[in-house]
Amino acid sequence: MQDIESSERPAAAPRISVIGTGYLGATHAAAMAEMGFEVVGVDSDERKVEALSRGEVPFYEPGLPELILKHVSSGALRFTTDIAEATAFSDVHFICVGTPQQRGSHAADLSYVEAATAQVAKNLTHDALIVGKSTVPVGTAARLRSIIADLVPAGIDAELVWNPEFLREGKAVEDTLTPDRIVLGGTSEKAERLMRTVYAQPIATGIPVIVCDLPTAELVKVSANAFLATKISFINSIAEICEVAGADVTTLADALGHDVRIGRQFLNAGLGFGGGCLPKDIRALMHRSRELGAYQASALLQQVDEINMAQRQRVINLTLEAVGGSVLNRRIGVLGAAFKPHTDDVRDSPALNVAAALHLRGAQVVVYDPQAGQTARRNFPTLSYADSLADAAAGADALLVLTEWAEFVDADPAQLATQVNTPQVIDARNCLDAAAWRASGWTVRTLGRSTQPDSDRASSRQAVLV
Incomplete structure (x- = not known):
């Protein structure tokens, strides 16, 4: 500097x-x-x-x-x-x-x-x-x-x-x-x-x-955000196909990323985008497009938003599947509260949205985030919070990785397996080394990747910074 x-x-x-x-x-x-x-x-x-x-x-x-x-x-x-x-x-x-x-x-x-x-x-x-x-x-x-x-x-x-x-x-x-x-x-x-x-x-x-001119300058930022949001929702739609077909969306995204017309950034399938910019900006552009009569743009942005929000329900469904159909009185360790790593911003956080939904279904949700814990407490006071990864994992029937902090990516799965009640993890950001976690006795569920061990690939772990 x-x-x-x-x-x-x-x-x-x-x-x-x-x-x-x-x-x-x-x-x-x-x-x-x-x-x-x-x-x-x-x-x-x-x-x-x-x-x-x-x-x-x-x-x-x-x-x-x-x-x-x-x-x-x-x-x-x-x-x-x-x-x-x-x-x-x-x-x-x-x-x-x-x-x-x-x-x-x-x-x-x-x-x-x-x-x-x-x-x-x-x-x-x-x-x-x-x-x-x-x-x-x-x-x-x-x-x-x-x-x-x-x-x-x-x-x-x-x-x-x-x-x-x-x-x-x-x-x-x-x-x-x-x-x-x-x-x-x-x-x-x-x-x-x-x-x-x-x-x-x-x-x-x-x-x-x-x-x-003024209109072009006003449109640059919202158009950039809309395009990035579209890339994220696109790869999450492809992830759904991958799950059905037995393909691996992470390897697929790596292959797509080598095309210079496409690029690898913002092609990480997972829980989707949140925060204080992308969601409200694409919705504002959608609204303004309708006012101006640009209905095709409005329809596209509507679909992008709906795909993104649906990812949260998919993670909830994976959690229900992991614990036998009901989270009532099950202890769920949620790793992540910020909408992305390197911030304490929890505005429209997919992680906290999933945590709150599970709480409403009767789960005993315990949230840990290395930076956003205090911010999350102020905005979602009905949830329980841990001061460490180990505390969030203690006695958990399932762990959910919802923000790709390095602390979670680099955690020792063998050690964590001794702390949970049931060693099963839902990697909603496709950021974990699934093979290493399975070798430590974990059942690993992801979005857009086969659950079979022979499909494991080394994740690019490229951070998605929105």
Whole structure:
């Protein structure tokens, strides 16, 4: 990670505000400070602002706490609840607030984006560039430009452009400092020059810059997520065929991955995707597609979503099969709570969805996750939680591997076999060495792979990072 002192900031360099200090905003603010800018993060949550001002991050993201503490200590980065102070200080304002799914609808809730944009516009004291980074339905930016035009004080020039984010949880710092592309939507020549100044460091390394119109920029992120979700649901559909035909979906995916037109990433069959981005983004795109009359796209995304959700029921069915048809009063050890490894995010977590469903069927569910335990406890307080893998396994009638943490992949199956009541494991992520587990006395059930020992193959164990 490049070490840049704030004193190296050119005299003419813009000052930056980041509105919203959640996952996206906190990471972006820290990265901008690392790139040499003076940055102020703005949030309405006073406790969050106080914590970030101490260098404390309220979620797990590798490398981010150290980066925030470094630049809070240097003075390059600070946090406030006062948006008027931030707008007076800054020249470029990044809108990084959430766009959750609306209650009772697949549509995105844009109230936070609209409110943040309005607050920036009406508090401007000098010319400014407002940059949308939140993931929004196509057409949102045009409406935000109207809001800005109505609220900006007379005599002040304010321009809105769109610069979508492409962060992967678990690699957010790396993705912000060294993105694989930078998209700039709806920029004037002046705004493009300013944005190229902001991103001068990654651009200097050869990172491609795509300059486009507003609708294209708005569609890039959601289209990328929809494509990745489609790959996952595709391989899970093929996994169903593999089970019936006696084929091995992992070996099949390896063979497909050698085709440069396809690639191996996001072809790991298993429990499916979750988290705070893919599910709500494809549903928002589905909803917007229907509004625009693009019904084929909407139908495709509907099928992708349904296939993904069905994977959770398949794991529940495998669990029922493993324990004789009923989980009532059976002890089930659930390994994993986060929607993927290297994060403590449990939003729309397939693992916790399966755990909760088994709990409702009368199972004694015990969940263990090396990072997401506390987050899971807050969101699913009715489940029981263990503080270690051994505690989750103790006395279990079945173990379910639902998040592919390295701790689970590298666990000693022989040792675990001495701790459970019945040595049977459901590898819902196809991440275990099934041959080694069977050699240690385990019955191994998977998705898309034969249960017969002679079909075992060395898993690629390629992490799927969504």
